[in-house]
Amino acid sequence: MKFDIKKIVRPNIEILKAYSSAKDEYTGEANVLLDANENSLGSPLTKWYNRYPDPYQRKVKEKIAFIKQIAPAQIFLGNGSDECIDILYRTFCESGKDNIIICPPTYPMYEVNANINNVEIKSAPLLPNYQLNVAHIEQLVNEQTKIIWICSPNNPTGNSLDRIDIETILNHFNGLVVVDEAYINFSKQKSFAQSLIDYPNLVVLQTLSKAWGLAGLRLGMAFASEEIIGYMNKVKAPYNINMVTQELALVALEEVGQVNDMITHLVDMRVALAEVIESMPYVEKVFPSDTNFLLVKIPNARSLYQFLLSKGIVVRDRSGLENCADSLRITIGNEQENTQLIDAMAEWIEITFPSASV
Numbered sequence: 001m002k003f004d005i006k007k008i009v010r011p012n013i014e015i016l017k018a019y020s021s022a023k024d025e026y027t028g029e030a031n032v033l034l035d036a037n038e039n040s041l042g043s044p045l046t047k048w049y050n051r052y053p054d055p056y057q058r059k060v061k062e063k064i065a066f067i068k069q070i071a072p073a074q075i076f077l078g079n080g081s082d083e084c085i086d087i088l089y090r091t092f093c094e095s096g097k098d099n100i101i102i103c104p105p106t107y108p109m110y111e112v113n114a115n116i117n118n119v120e121i122k123s124a125p126l127l128p129n130y131q132l133n134v135a136h137i138e139q140l141v142n143e144q145t146k147i148i149w150i151c152s153p154n155n156p157t158g159n160s161l162d163r164i165d166i167e168t169i170l171n172h173f174n175g176l177v178v179v180d181e182a183y184i185n186f187s188k189q190k191s192f193a194q195s196l197i198d199y200p201n202l203v204v205l206q207t208l209s210k211a212w213g214l215a216g217l218r219l220g221m222a223f224a225s226e227e228i229i230g231y232m233n234k235v236k237a238p239y240n241i242n243m244v245t246q247e248l249a250l251v252a253l254e255e256v257g258q259v260n261d262m263i264t265h266l267v268d269m270r271v272a273l274a275e276v277i278e279s280m281p282y283v284e285k286v287f288p289s290d291t292n293f294l295l296v297k298i299p300n301a302r303s304l305y306q307f308l309l310s311k312g313i314v315v316r317d318r319s320g321l322e323n324c325a326d327s328l329r330i331t332i333g334n335e336q337e338n339t340q341l342i343d344a345m346a347e348w349i350e351i352t353f354p355s356a357s358v
């Protein structure tokens, strides 16, 4: 494979002179800071919030680098991984000219961001077993294909995609292969984050929103070669991660043990919940999950969705997605929430299929 990042990056980004912020130009410890038009009197909050945050989030990256065993220069941080997705489009895809490949059903933001950026979407739907159709993907690739989006474990199907298939694509495609690992911590599969050395065209996305329990903080991560990260840094807003997020992320990243305990607990509850739902009459399938949710196929899924809503339980109806007819995506809750869900499902089944006994 002849991967050349200079052929992938948008020509205007290649020559872009990135904005140089006050915090870029001076990074020392001076005590009279009159360089950034901040409010020198302070703030209504803790004093230091009058200052702009570190534009490159160095301390947070150091900590993530240690946990993930990746060089800090190979890490990009976004306002959620959603920002990483958008920045990848704006860095590498020429509006009205380039195309990308998605493998639906999958995380819809790859498509939304392609549309926002006016980038053509080519679609290679997952096979009926929700695995990649590698031959179809290879057929779709042309000179203008910049990114292949792969979500593993996949949202909304829950399964991990075959590693050999992903490696085949990485080996044969001369554009970027983005492996979105938002749910990797719930899986026993090996992350691709440790394979960056083998694949110059690989970008791995992870997030603090799922296993780390910090969706409200908005911190997403992209891992890739230094060159790719360098281009993404040129495109991002100067202070894209606010100071509160950086501070709290530093605290949270000390708590690997607590997070691992939550993961174990959530995975145990996922296994238990899957067993209970699978044993209910009329449930057609609970798909195997490597995530913190279950995809459940059941007749009249929309009616079950409405019934759950009437009980104050919100799940996601994914029936409208390709190859997902009559399917609800159900996030694993806490014990009490899971019990409420099971009771409500049982009640709905009894009402809807009167001959059924749960």
Ligand SMILES: Cc1ncc(COP(=O)(O)O)c(C=O)c1O
Pocket (backbone or CB within 6 Å): 079, 080, 081, 082, 083, 107, 151, 155, 180, 182, 183, 206, 207, 208, 209, 215, 218, 219, 220
């Ligand atoms: C596969 C996948 N990628 C990315 C995201 C976005 O995560 P973040 O909260 O980091 O923006 C989600 C959120 O649900 C997701 O399911």
